[in-house]
Amino acid sequence: MNARRPPRIAPSILAADFAHLGAQVREVVDAGARVIHVDVMDGNFVPPFSMGPQVCSALRALDLDIELDVHLMVERPERHVADFASAGASNITIHAEATPHVDYALQQIRELGCTAGLAVCPATPLDIYREVVVDLALCMTVNPGWGGQAFIPTSLHKIARMRALLRDGPELEVDGGIDATTAGPAAEVGATLFVAGSAIFGADDPAAAYTEIAAAAGCSQP
Ligand code: DX5
Ligand code: ZN
Numbered sequence: 001m002n003a004r005r006p007p008r009i010a011p012s013i014l015a016a017d018f019a020h021l022g023a024q025v026r027e028v029v030d031a032g033a034r035v036i037h038v039d040v041m042d043g044n045f046v047p048p049f050s051m052g053p054q055v056c057s058a059l060r061a062l063d064l065d066i067e068l069d070v071h072l073m074v075e076r077p078e079r080h081v082a083d084f085a086s087a088g089a090s091n092i093t094i095h096a097e098a099t100p101h102v103d104y105a106l107q108q109i110r111e112l113g114c115t116a117g118l119a120v121c122p123a124t125p126l127d128i129y130r131e132v133v134v135d136l137a138l139c140m141t142v143n144p145g146w147g148g149q150a151f152i153p154t155s156l157h158k159i160a161r162m163r164a165l166l167r168d169g170p171e172l173e174v175d176g177g178i179d180a181t182t183a184g185p186a187a188e189v190g191a192t193l194f195v196a197g198s199a200i201f202g203a204d205d206p207a208a209a210y211t212e213i214a215a216a217a218g219c220s221q222p
Helices: 018-030 053-060 081-086 102-111 155-166 183-188 206-217
Strands: 008-011 035-041 067-073 091-095 115-120 136-140 171-175 193-196
Touching: 008 206, 018 035, 018 053, 018 206, 035 053, 053 067, 053 081, 067 081, 067 115, 067 193, 081 091, 081 102, 091 102, 091 136, 102 115, 115 171, 136 155, 155 171, 155 183, 183 193, 183 206, 193 206
Parallel strands: 008 035, 008 193, 035 067, 067 091, 091 115, 115 136, 136 171, 171 193
Antiparallel strands: none
16 A cells, blocks of 8 residues: 655645736745646636646746646546646646546546546545546535635545545545645645645735645645
8 A cells, every 4th residue: 555645735826916927836836835736617617717728838838846736627628638738737637527438537647647636526425436546536625616715614524534435545635725724634634735726825925825834734844
C-alpha cells in the first residue's frame, strides 16, 4: 500500500486578478505553492464560464516550478482533455456526473501523460471509486460553479468515508470554502490537497494567507 501523501495547498486562480495573473501566481509560488488549481467551467455543467487551455499555456510560459491541477467542470470532458494536456496540465480532474464514459476519460488522461482525477459533487455517492482507478479523488466541499461559498459541514464525514474507501494511495483533494479554519479539520479526516481561491487571492496579502492555510493543513515549511 502507498503511503499517505504530504499535505499541499493548491491556490485557485479563479479568485485571482486576471489583469495581473502572472504576478499573483508568482506571489504564491514565492510563498511556497507548487500546485496551481485551474477551474474550467463550460456554462453547461455549471452555469458560469471561466477559462480554457489558453490560460494553462500562459501559466506554463511563466516558467515556474509548478504543477497545473486542472479541474474540468464541463460536460463530456473526454472531448477536451487532449487540449488541456497539450496546454501543459499536470493533473486533469473530470466530474463523475459529467459523462457516461468515466473510465474511458480517465484512461485517456493517463495516455496523454497526465495524472487522472475524479471529482464528485456533494450529493454524489462514492460508489464509483470502487469501479475505477484514480490518481486523485476530489471531494467538492461546496456545489461547483462559484468561488467564495461556505464549506458544507457534512463534507467532513464524506471526506472520512472517501479516505477509508481509497486507503492511502490516491491524493484526496478538497475544493470549496477552504481557509485557515476548515483546512485543519479536513486534514484530520484524510484530505491531502487543499484548494483555496478566495481565502488566498481575496486576501489583502495572498502570500500570508497561503502560509496561514498551509500551517493549518499541516504542510511542512517551504
Ligand atoms: C468552485 C471551484 C473552486 C473555487 C473555490 O466550483 O471548483 O475551485 O475556486 O473557491 P473558494 O476557495 O473561494 O471556495
Ligand atoms: Zn476547483
